[in-house]
Amino acid sequence: MNNIRPGREVMVVGVGLHPFGRFPDKDLSTLAVEAVLPALKDAGVMWKDIPIAYFGHVYYQGMSLGETTLSKLGLTGVPIVNVENACSSGSTAFWQAYWGITTGLYDMALAFGAEKVPRGPVTVTAEDSPERYIGGDHMMAGYALRGKRYMEETGAPATALAQVTVKARQNATMNPFAHRKDTYTIEEVLNSRMVADPLTLYQCCPTSEGAAAAVLCAREDLAKYGIDESRAVSIAAAVLTSGDYNGRGADHSAFSPYRTEPAALQAYDMSGLGPEDVDLVQVHDAATIGELQQIESLHLFPFGEAWQGTVEGRTALTGDIPVNTDGGLLAMGHPFGASGIRMIHETVTQLRGEAGPRQVANARVGVAQCSGAGDVTTVHILKRG
Amino acid sequence: MTPVSVDPNRLKLTNDDAANGPLAGTLIGFRCKECGTSVFGYSIFCQSCTSSELEPVDLGTKGVLFSYTIVRIPPAGWPGDIPYVLGQVELPQGPQVLAEVVDCEHDDLKIDMAVTLTVRAVPAENGGPEKAVYKWRPAKSGD
Ligand SMILES: [Zn+2]
Numbered sequence: 001m002n003n004i005r006p007g008r009e010v011m012v013v014g015v016g017l018h019p020f021g022r023f024p025d026k027d028l029s030t031l032a033v034e035a036v037l038p039a040l041k042d043a044g045v046m047w048k049d050i051p052i053a054y055f056g057h058v059y060y061q062g063m064s065l066g067e068t069t070l071s072k073l074g075l076t077g078v079p080i081v082n083v084e085n086a087c088s089s090g091s092t093a094f095w096q097a098y099w100g101i102t103t104g105l106y107d108m109a110l111a112f113g114a115e116k117v118p119r120g121p122v123t124v125t126a127e128d129s130p131e132r133y134i135g136g137d138h139m140m141a142g143y144a145l146r147g148k149r150y151m152e153e154t155g156a157p158a159t160a161l162a163q164v165t166v167k168a169r170q171n172a173t174m175n176p177f178a179h180r181k182d183t184y185t186i187e188e189v190l191n192s193r194m195v196a197d198p199l200t201l202y203q204c205c206p207t208s209e210g211a212a213a214a215v216l217c218a219r220e221d222l223a224k225y226g227i228d229e230s231r232a233v234s235i236a237a238a239v240l241t242s243g244d245y246n247g248r249g250a251d252h253s254a255f256s257p258y259r260t261e262p263a264a265l266q267a268y269d270m271s272g273l274g275p276e277d278v279d280l281v282q283v284h285d286a287a288t289i290g291e292l293q294q295i296e297s298l299h300l301f302p303f304g305e306a307w308q309g310t311v312e313g314r315t316a317l318t319g320d321i322p323v324n325t326d327g328g329l330l331a332m333g334h335p336f337g338a339s340g341i342r343m344i345h346e347t348v349t350q351l352r353g354e355a356g357p358r359q360v361a362n363a364r365v366g367v368a369q370c371s372g373a374g375d376v377t378t379v380h381i382l383k384r385g
Numbered sequence: 386m387t388p389v390s391v392d393p394n395r396l397k398l399t400n401d402d403a404a405n406g407p408l409a410g411t412l413i414g415f416r417c418k419e420c421g422t423s424v425f426g427y428s429i430f431c432q433s434c435t436s437s438e439l440e441p442v443d444l445g446t447k448g449v450l451f452s453y454t455i456v457r458i459p460p461a462g463w464p465g466d467i468p469y470v471l472g473q474v475e476l477p478q479g480p481q482v483l484a485e486v487v488d489c490e491h492d493d494l495k496i497d498m499a500v501t502l503t504v505r506a507v508p509a510e511n512g513g514p515e516k517a518v519y520k521w522r523p524a525k526s527g528d
Binding site (some may be wrong): 146 | 392432453454455471519
């Protein structure tokens with residue numbers, strides 16, 4: 001059904017990150033620029049070399065924000081595309097950058113994302129919509145429904161879900177960019193304020209502000225721009241999907257937990273790699289249950305067994321399949337437009353062997369998976385060298 | 386003023402006349418004549434096979450509780466009690482329907498329990514007639 005025909009090999013040649021957290025004194029453009037400039041510097045290229053840019057962001061803060069933001073770097077006249085795809089906006093911008101280069105349209109591209117998410121529970125629909133009266137327009141309640149059913153079907157105890165947060169916080173202590181750096185015990189996670197049973201506050205990601213950026217370039221054009229090939233990371237798969245029918249349909253109420261599987265299968269097919277080749281993974285852990293179901297959908301664990309793997313420490317930095325090595329959404333926080341590219345940043349940093357105390361030994365293949373409302377799913381597979 | 390259906394594509398009122406007993410309604414959607422899939426609410430083509438051969442279908446008032454959560458921090462604009470129970474209910478025809486579960490103690494909630502539709506009037510967010518909102522309650526003998 002799909003006609004996925006990649007052309008030239010594309011590499012990530014530079015990444016940049018603005019810390020995630022709350023920054024009342026900085027506007028969105030400032031956050032974005034402070035991620036873009038380090039990414040350009042990391043790649044060793046100038047803004048004037050960039051032939052196209054894609055900007056992921058969700059909350060409306062004025063029209064043509066990508067253009068406004070990049071105008072500070074110089075008016076080069078290049079196409080700048082603003083991308084809104086819910087929590088997958090940043091990873092969708094990255095996906096577009098990949099496809100623009102592999103098909104031969106551009107030598108190079110900039111993908112960046114930034115967000116200042118308002119405080120409070122995240123809703124999807126507009127004022128006076130039926131969902132507001134029905135009570136289902138609540139991201140974390142959706143995750144809670146998945147969690148409740150998962151626990152019933154698999155026998156996973158509440159402590160197994162809490163362990164996902166404990167691990168995320170431990171990883172984040174080694175990450176200077178994280179929103180939350182204090183660690184918790186399982187008891188502290190379970191005793192934090194209940195949001196929607198079984199999810200307590202510390203099992204839900206904080207909404208945040210922040211920005212992330214990546215520079216992509218065709219492998220055959222690296223020399224032309226004087227880019228250091230030894231630090232470039234290859235993109236083995238770039239997949240974006242929306243909800244397929246999958247036996248349930250796309251009506252507002254169908255919270256199918258495993259929407260990631262079709263995107264994962266496409267990505268494995270495109271890359272010629274399989275779950276057994278993956279050394280580390282970043283997944284969409286907006287809530288603890290999300291991480292468990294995403295790593296099952298990526299076939300890294302059999303369905304219903306990721307909770308056991310988590311309890312056994314297999315997803316920890318020292319485990320055989322480390323998950324969310326930078327702290328994930330649970331500790332990094334979640335600036336929607338930036339999160340997808342933050343995952344690319346972490347994957348690239350690990351594959352380069354530059355992750356410092358949180359470095360995964362001999363990391364060769366990394367997966368970054370992002371989910372958004374509307375069942376938007378991206379799966380990217382990155383490979384060293 | 387007579388309450389209006391919160392979404393006429395999902396809930397058809399069968400009684401909105403207070404003088405004639407409580408609010409009542411039934412869930413509606415479309416059924417595909419080619420593959421048999423039923424969809425809750427409005428669809429232009431079949432969500433499963435994309436056929437245009439859809440017929441309106443009455444999805445009734447019965448289901449089972451696939452999952453539930455007790456929401457303690459509500460979303461913006463929630464007009465009801467806090468906490469409230471949000472139920473994910475599977476209809477016999479296949480679709481799942483999210484709505485509040487009412488008239489049930491938290492301790493009595495059980496996954497896979499039988500539930501029945503009930504329709505309640507809720508004040509409108511921006512004034513105007515009340516909304517008739519579909520909710521679930523535990524099934525009783527005689528439903
Ligand atoms: Zn059909």
